Amino acid sequence: MNINYKKDGATLLVTLGGDIDHHTAQEISDGIARSFRHSHCKNIVIDFSGVNFMDSSGIGMLIGRYKETEIFGGALAAVSVSSELMKIFRISGLNKIIDCYDNARLALSALRGE
Amino acid sequence: MKNRFEIEFSALSQNEAFARLCISAFLLPLDPTVNEMSDIKTAVSEAVTNSIIHGYEGIGGTVHMSAETDENIVYIEIRDKGRGIEDIEAARKPLFTTKPDCERSGMGFTIMEAFMDKITVVSEKDKGTKVTMTKKLRG
Ligand SMILES: Nc1ncnc2c1ncn2[C@@H]1O[C@H](COP(=O)(O)OP(=O)(O)O)[C@@H](O)[C@H]1O
Ligand SMILES: [Mg+2]
Numbered sequence: 001m002n003i004n005y006k007k008d009g010a011t012l013l014v015t016l017g018g019d020i021d022h023h024t025a026q027e028i029s030d031g032i033a034r035s036f037r038h039s040h041c042k043n044i045v046i047d048f049s050g051v052n053f054m055d056s057s058g059i060g061m062l063i064g065r066y067k068e069t070e071i072f073g074g075a076l077a078a079v080s081v082s083s084e085l086m087k088i089f090r091i092s093g094l095n096k097i098i099d100c101y102d103n104a105r106l107a108l109s110a111l112r113g114e
Numbered sequence: 115m116k117n118r119f120e121i122e123f124s125a126l127s128q129n130e131a132f133a134r135l136c137i138s139a140f141l142l143p144l145d146p147t148v149n150e151m152s153d154i155k156t157a158v159s160e161a162v163t164n165s166i167i168h169g170y171e172g173i174g175g176t177v178h179m180s181a182e183t184d185e186n187i188v189y190i191e192i193r194d195k196g197r198g199i200e201d202i203e204a205a206r207k208p209l210f211t212t213k214p215d216c217e218r219s220g221m222g223f224t225i226m227e228a229f230m231d232k233i234t235v236v237s238e239k240d241k242g243t244k245v246t247m248t249k250k251l252r253g
Contacts, residue, residue, distance in 0.1 A: 019134075022163045023127035029217060053134070053152075055159040056225050060217030084152040091228055092221050 001027060002050065005035045010074070011043040011111045012036050013104055017050030025057040029064055036065075042074030045107045049080035059092045066097050075099065077107045120180040125170040125194070133162040133179055133192075140181055141188065146251045153229035154188065154249060160222040161192040161245045168212065169196025169243055186251040193244035199237040206235065 001024040002017035014032055018024065036044060044065055048054075066076045077099045081089060089095040101107035119140055123129045134155045141151065158179070165177045175195060182189045199205045206227070211220030226233050230247040237243040 019131055021127075021130045021159055022167060023130050025217065053155065053159075055156050055163070056219050056221040057163065057217075059219035059221055063219065064217045084149065084156075087228075088156075088225065091225060092219060 003028060003031050005039075007039050007041060008108050009112060010041050011045055011108055012039045012041040013045045013047065013108065015047040015050065015104075018052070020051055020054040020058040020061065022055075022057040025061045029061045032065055033068060036068060042069060042072035043077070043111045044069050044074070045077045045079060045101075045104060045111065047079040047104050048082070048085060051082075051085065054085050054088060056088070056092070059088065059094060062094055062098065075111065077101060077111065079104050079107050116182065116184050118180065118182040120178075122176050122178050125166045125175045125177050125196075127163075127166060129177070130159055130162055130166065133177075134159050136179070137181060137190065141183070141251075144183060144186065144188075144251055145253070147253060150249070150251055150253075154190070157226045157229045157233075157247055157249075158190060158192065160226050161190075161247070164222055164245075165192060165194035165196060165243065167216075167218075169194035169198075171197065173197075186253075188249050188251065190247045191244065192247075193242060195242040198239040198241050198243055199235070200239055202235050202237055 004015040006013040069076045079101050081100050137158045138155055178193045180191050204210055206223040208224040209220040211218040230249045232248045234246040
């Protein structure tokens with residue numbers, strides 16, 4: 001699992017690469033939670049363009065991150081969610097709490113209020 | 115033509131990806147669509163993960179997986195000899211989880227049901243759990 005972080009104003013942009021399953025979810029959760037705390041950001045954008053697979057372990061991981069942004073009055077957004085991933089988003093209702101964007105640029109400007 | 119395979123692996127989380135790889139490699143010659151392949155891999159991942167984290171929690175053990183294809187119908191069986199499920203009906207409900215503290219969503223069975231045509235769960239406390247799933251490849 002590859003995780004990259006970039007700060008853009010009040011938003012932490014997280015780019016994931018690899019499979020999200022129970023084996024990797026804990027590491028992803030811990031990594032994002034730690035970076036988010038240190039970043040002093042209020043929003044998180046997760047770029048899924050490098051994610052080939054996600055099962056229900058990803059749902060818990062995303063709800064956990066959503067709750068953390070909520071504490072700071074921020075938002076969690078997702079980028080490049082494939083049709084396969086979108087099925088999981090819909091079944092779990094994640095699509096109702098996470099806004100999805102085609103690319104990171106669009107997500108970041110939306111969160112800047114542009 | 116019928117085809118089948120059977121494997122056993124240790125209940126370790128790194129074998130979740132291994133199980134997905136096995137089922138994909140087995141089904142590839144049947145030329146499933148990208149969506150069908152992804153649905154089946156996801157359902158397998160759910161069942162195998164459940165055996166590892168719920169069935170064999172803290173005790174370890176062996177997960178057994180077999181699959182059979184008959185023309186364009188796929189049958190998959192995943193079983194463990196772990197702690198078993200006390201109330202199967204409750205366990206299959208969306209959002210039901212006995213591990214909310216570990217960021218489990220309780221959506222595993224719901225996903226297996228949505229992504230496969232049929233799923234059957236047989237389980238006995240302290241004896242183990244067997245999940246059988248069927249899907250017809252429509253192409
Ligand atoms: N193989 C298994 N052995 C023992 N218990 C299981 C097994 N599979 C599922 N369960 C039980 O069923 C519940 C629901 O499973 P699931 O829908 O996959 O949600 P989750 O894995 O997120 O808890 C689990 O929390 C667990 O209590
Ligand atoms: Mg599960």
